[in-house]
Amino acid sequence: MQTTLTQTRETAQRIPPIHPLWLRITHWLNAFAALILMLSGWRIYDASPVFPGIVIPTSITLGGWLGGALQWHFAAMWLLVFNGIVYLALNLASGRFLAKFFPLSPRAVLHDLIAALTGKLSHADLRQYNAVQKLAYLFVVIDLIVLVLSGLAIWKSVQFPLLREMMGGYDRARVVHFGAMALMAAFVVVHVAMVALVPRSLLTMLRGR
Amino acid sequence: MNTNDRKIMKLDRASILADARRELDMPSRRLFGKRMLTLGGLSLLTGCSITDEDSVNTFLTAVSRLNDRAQALLFDPKRFAPTYTEAQLTRPFPFNAYYGIDDVPHVDGGDYRLKVSGLVTGKRVWTLPELYALPHAEQITRHICVEGWSAIGRWGGTPFSEFLRRVGADTTAKYVGFRCADDYYESIDMPTALHPQTLLTFEYDGERLPAKYGYPMKLRMPTKLGYKNPKHIVEMFVTNTYPGGYWVDQGYNWFGGS
Numbered sequence: 001m002q003t004t005l006t007q008t009r010e011t012a013q014r015i016p017p018i019h020p021l022w023l024r025i026t027h028w029l030n031a032f033a034a035l036i037l038m039l040s041g042w043r044i045y046d047a048s049p050v051f052p053g054i055v056i057p058t059s060i061t062l063g064g065w066l067g068g069a070l071q072w073h074f075a076a077m078w079l080l081v082f083n084g085i086v087y088l089a090l091n092l093a094s095g096r097f098l099a100k101f102f103p104l105s106p107r108a109v110l111h112d113l114i115a116a117l118t119g120k121l122s123h124a125d126l127r128q129y130n131a132v133q134k135l136a137y138l139f140v141v142i143d144l145i146v147l148v149l150s151g152l153a154i155w156k157s158v159q160f161p162l163l164r165e166m167m168g169g170y171d172r173a174r175v176v177h178f179g180a181m182a183l184m185a186a187f188v189v190v191h192v193a194m195v196a197l198v199p200r201s202l203l204t205m206l207r208g209r
Numbered sequence: 210m211n212t213n214d215r216k217i218m219k220l221d222r223a224s225i226l227a228d229a230r231r232e233l234d235m236p237s238r239r240l241f242g243k244r245m246l247t248l249g250g251l252s253l254l255t256g257c258s259i260t261d262e263d264s265v266n267t268f269l270t271a272v273s274r275l276n277d278r279a280q281a282l283l284f285d286p287k288r289f290a291p292t293y294t295e296a297q298l299t300r301p302f303p304f305n306a307y308y309g310i311d312d313v314p315h316v317d318g319g320d321y322r323l324k325v326s327g328l329v330t331g332k333r334v335w336t337l338p339e340l341y342a343l344p345h346a347e348q349i350t351r352h353i354c355v356e357g358w359s360a361i362g363r364w365g366g367t368p369f370s371e372f373l374r375r376v377g378a379d380t381t382a383k384y385v386g387f388r389c390a391d392d393y394y395e396s397i398d399m400p401t402a403l404h405p406q407t408l409l410t411f412e413y414d415g416e417r418l419p420a421k422y423g424y425p426m427k428l429r430m431p432t433k434l435g436y437k438n439p440k441h442i443v444e445m446f447v448t449n450t451y452p453g454g455y456w457v458d459q460g461y462n463w464f465g466g467s
Contacts, residue, residue: 047356066356067460071269074276074462098458158290158432158467159283170351170359 018127023096024205026087026153033080034144034184036062036072041181043069047180076154081148088141106133117155123198140187150177231451246416258312269456280464286400290431290467293349298414299360300377302352305435306391306419313420314390314441321425327386329448331377336426341411343367343375348408350431353467355456364429366391370403378447386452387428390441396452397437398464399428406431436466 002091003197019027047066049055063069091097108131116122116132129137153173167173195202203209304310304339322466323335346368373380380403386396410429413422423440430438436456448454457463 044357048354048358050357065460067456068269070355071273071460073236075269078272154357156280156283156467159288160283161291164291166467170353172465174357 002031015209018204019208020094020096021208022086022090024208026083026090027205029079030144031081033076033083034188036076036081038145038181038185039063040069040072040076043176044073050178062160077148077151080144084144084148100129101134101138104131104138109135123200126198126201126204136190138189140184140191143183145176147180147184150174150180220251221449223245223358225399225447227450228229238341240418248263261320262418273460276462277464280462280466281398281400284398284400284432284464284466286404288432290350290406293351293361295349295363296351300437302362302413302422303358303360305354306440307393308391312331312391315420316390316425316441316443318425321443323426323442324444325376325446326383326444327448329376329447330379331375333376339427340367340409343409344371346359346408348406348429348431350406350434352431354435355461355465363425364408364410365413366410366426366429368405369407369409369428370405372409373402373447383449384446384447384452386446386448387439387442387445390443393439393441393455394452395437395439395454395457396463397428397433401430401432401466404430404432437465 018028030121038119039060043058043061043063044066046058046061061069063072088097112121112131116130121130149163150167150173152160153167154170154177157170164170164173167176172193222322223403247353258447304313306313318337323340325331325333325335344367345365347363347365349361349363351359351361373385378385380399382399384396384398385402386394388394403437408429410423410427411418418424420429426442427440428438428442437454454461457465
């Protein structure tokens with residue numbers, strides 16, 4: 001009995017989890033912050049829509065009124081930014097970033113996309129991202145960075161002149177912020193759909209294996 | 210120590226007490242860490258009513274106070290808001306208030322007196338001709354509303370820092386507060402009050418400031434959001450006691466910088 005337990009523990013130690021603990025924590029904190037920011041952001045957007053034809057039903061927004069939505073938005077932004085810094089720093093320092101996401105070529109993306117659409121893409125090894133996954137995750141990381149930078153340009157358009165000009169001025173920064181949000185929302189829809197198709201991937205993001 | 214010094218010390222003690230009492234009323238800072246941990250679980254448990262939860266509101270208010278301090282740190286007194294050309298003016302410049310345009314207050318310029326109070330040593334009552342005689346400055350700047358829209362306007366008046374020096378304001382005090390003819394009230398931090406672009410405005414687009422834009426005067430700050438710019442000002446005071454503001458007391462962020 002004693003031996004079996006020790007053996008099991010040794011085996012568990014030898015095989016590292018598919019997702020290390022720090023990755024699982026930063027993933028869920030990021031998901032929580034992004035959700036709060038998106039729902040409260042919709043309420044803020046509605047106060048003065050950038051695109052008059054696009055209004056988001058207030059029933060699916062967060063905050064109750066503009067003031068409340070702003071409070072949620074400017075609270076969750078700290079979580080998103082600091083959690084994002086921890087995620088990027090640990091990813092780069094541990095070498096996980098290079099190992100997981102590269103090499104990545106357009107040809108591989110096309111190949112895996114066709115395989116996925118014809119139902120031939122293997123999900124046997126969740127340790128290995130396929131090329132479409134690599135592209136999607138890299139994309140959402142960059143999109144979140146654009147969201148933070150355009151958000152800063154809107155929030156502090158006077159204090160960060162370089163950022164403001166990079167976005168093409170205060171008004172255009174709002175368009176960039178909205179566009180990046182829409183792309184993030186599209187990612188979330190696809191991401192959640194994929195998790196529903198391969199439920200095991202949800203387990204690995206929760207318990208690591 | 211002369212009488213004057215003693216008086217100022219007394220005022221400071223009173224405002225420190227007021228600040229401390231406010232903090233005790235809002236024990237949010239102590240609960241800050243705890244709320245951070247429980248916010249996630251709470252939001253999942255309470256579903257749609259999360260914004261009505263007292264503890265969540267306390268937490269969000271505490272973060273808003275934290276954001277005041279973060280913005281005060283980010284604020285660079287030498288950083289100028291961008292200025293624009295006449296061709297870029299937004300016409301017509303939008304009217305905006307917490308009431309409709311029909312309820313804009315009527316202020317009689319002849320009877321008008323601006324009252325200055327609090328931590329000032331100089332002239333405390335000003336007529337409009339006296340104010341109009343002060344050094345003149347103009348700016349074409351962007352007004353950014355908390356709602357997200359923005360509009361470019363041309364404003365004329367006197368630099369506020371210059372006015373504060375003229376009334377002998379204690380510029381080491383924390384706040385300048387404003388009371389307005391439309392029952393609006395607002396307060397700002399001293400560094401912003403002293404910013405070179407903060408303008409006590411008597412004119413819009415080269416004309417006497419019309420009632421809809423805040424006759425007889427508006428404090429124009431291109432470094433702050435629209436709601437921080439009080440109109441129809443009738444009284445201002447320099448103080449170390451946090452005065453709040455019309456929207457701020459309902460949940461808008463106090464610093465409201467851009």
